[in-house]
Amino acid sequence: MKTLQKFGLGIFLTGLMLFCSLIFLGKYQLTHQEFDALIAEKGIKSDLFIANINSKVTDKAFSGPFEFSKRVISALEEANKVHRKKREWSKVIWDKPHSFSYEVSKKAGKGMIPNNKGWFWFLTFGLGIIGSLLYIIPNLITLGPPGIKNNNIYFDSSTNRGFMGWSVFIFLVSFYVLLYFFPDYIVNWTYIVDPISQSISGNLASQWFLYGFLYCVVMTVMAIRMYIKYRNNKYQILRTTSVLFFQIVFAFLIPEILVRFEKPWYDFKNAFPLDYDFFFSWNLNSLISSGGFGLFILVWGIVLTLVIVPVMVYFFGKRWYCSWVCGCGGLAETLGDPYRHLSNKSIGAWKLERWLVHGVLAFAIVMTGFTLYTYFSGTSAILGIKTQSIQSTYGFLIGSVFAGVIGTGFYPIFGNRVWCRFGCPLAAYLGLVQRFKSRFRITTNGGQCISCGNCSTYCEMGIDVRAYAQKGQNIVRSSCVGCGVCSAVCPRGVLKLENGPVANRTHLPNFPLGNTLD
Ligand code: SF4
Ligand code: SF4
Structure with missing residues (x-):
């Protein structure tokens, strides 16, 4: 089994290295026709910018995205500087430089990657998925008897802030920096998911489509790991399935399908203020101009935040959203599960x-x-x-x-x-409702607690669960996301996630415990 896992790891790393190397590969050559199409699409009125691009970029071949992007951005900034000085506001290109450069690069990419999208998908995503599954699935056989195993978690350099942990940290941070701030450097990644994007929304993939797709793939693979690890715990299996469903269907498929029908892209489960630009004027204008469906989204977004979210928190605590529905929570619970013990408890x-x-x-x-x-x-x-x-x-x-x-x-x-x-x-909003007006609490059968500390160790929100358990005190904390892992890892069955009457839910028990002799 170990050999199979090592083989899987090797395949995964090969796929990952190929994925990373795609950034540096490829050929960029913007033809006059492509540039003319871009000018028409974006309604560009700057003669200066057009002249700059024609002299610096069009019909020239560039290997890799960096020089290409540098020239596009310098053409843009030079033109904008002059137009701003002359107060020619209609000629200014207001897009963020790297986002604009992304759109130009997407048109200009040529050569083996745009011509072999399927093959490159297999060599990156495909190998990554196969390798991960070969690494994860043998655990089903080697784990032995029922029970949640976190063996060696503090000895493994990937989960004890060791060399591997820091390497993953550098990779993840670099990925997000590229995704948010330098999308023009990752155009090749978007080419390999173009066919999938076209089959769902009818459009070529943007960096956000790439992210959404990658997000779903990572969550699915890591959910399989969750199913194996927590295979005897119904609560964990159900909520893992739930976050996976909401991510794939609500956050990924439905919004992309809406675009195919020329409706606004919208994730129906993403409540304000997490969806912080919901009330921005561009969004309000887009919803209002989309007719009845846009107005429905507008009303739904307001009702979700002001009514559905607090009412559901009243009945079930914030767990219904943070651990069963939310995409951020979904990634945290799947990809992030191996790191839950690293939360600071101070x-x-x-x-x-x-x-x-x-x-x-x-x-x-x-x-x-x-x-x-x-x-x-x-x-x-x-x-x-x-x-x-x-x-x-x-x-x-x-x-x-x-x-x-x-x-x-x-x-x-x-x-x-x-x-x-x-x-x-x-x-924070859900937490305020949970703390002051909710039926949710974790009850603790303190007399049974052996102070092993498993619950505190694996609480991802940094709650010192054991301190409550030792006192037999109910846990009512605004930050608790109701993941249920404290309860799952407790060897004595001390902790129970419950909904009950709001009155007296934070009180200490009025019966004596072994550790309250005084
Ligand atoms: S359910 Fe338990 S482990 Fe999860 S956040 Fe709440 S206290 Fe922490
Ligand atoms: S895991 Fe259970 S037994 Fe161990 S400290 Fe927490 S409540 Fe007590």
Whole structure:
């Protein structure tokens, strides 16, 4: 079995290395016809930019994306500088330079990768999937008798912040930096998923389609690992299936199919303020101009946030969303499961968590207030502060850096719920309802606790579960996402996730425990 697993690891790493090397390969050559098509599509009015591209880029061959992108961006910035100086606002190209360069690169890619999309898909995604399954599935045979095994978790360098952990961290952070800030460097990755994108939405793949597809693949493979690891725990199997379903159907397929029918791209489960740009003017305008269906989305988005989310948290706690529905939670629970013990359990981390997560919620609410005020009043600023700058700051700091680069990139260092615990404004909102008005709690049969600490070790939200268990005190914490792993790993059956009357749910028991002699 070990040999088979090593073989699988080898295949996986081959696929991964090929995937990474695609960045540096390929040929880029923009023809005049392609450039003319781009000018028409984007309504570009800058003669200067057109002249710059014609002299620096068109009909020249570039190997790799870097020089090509550099020339496109310099053509764009030079033209924009002149137009801004002359206040020729209609000629300015407002796109972000690397996003614009992505669109040009997507048209300009030539050679073996765009011509052999299927083969490159197999050599990267295909080998990655086959290799991972060969590594994971033998565990079904070698795990032995029922029980959740975390054997050697603190001795394995990939899960103890060792060399492998840091390598995965560097890979993940680099991936997110490229995805969010340098999409023009990863055009080759998007070519290999073009056929899948075209078959679902009818369009060529963007970097966001690539991300959505990769997200679903990674979650599916790691969900198989979850099914094997937690195979005797019905709660874990059901919620893993649930997050997988919501990710593939709601976050990936339905939005792409909507695009095929010329409707707005929309993830019906993504509630505001996690969906922070829901009330941005471009989104409101797009929904309003899409007729009845757009208005339905608008009403659904508001009802989801103001009614469905809090009512469901009242009945079931935030677990219904964070551990059963949410895409961020879904990735944390599948890809992130091997890192759950790395969450910081200190009081300092708890304090930081409360400041940060509620700070992000306040930021999101203030930004949305400003946005709606400017939308309805027709102004562009309040108290001299431009709404656009607040939105850009939030999008960069929270939407990209916190949610993406830190939120997932830091799994191997800070545990799998960095974003959910420290940054997600929706988690903060759900947490407030859970803490003050919910039927959810984890009950503890303290007399049975042997203080082994398994529950605290594997709590991904950094909750010191054992401290509550030792006192026999119910756990009602705003951050608990109800993953149920504390209960699953407890050898004494001390912990139980329950819904019950709100009154007295946080109280200590009024019967004596072995450890409350006084
Ligand atoms: S307390 Fe238990 S159920 Fe809540 S987040 Fe921690 S491990 Fe999951
Ligand atoms: S896992 Fe169970 S027995 Fe161990 S410390 Fe936690 S509650 Fe106590």
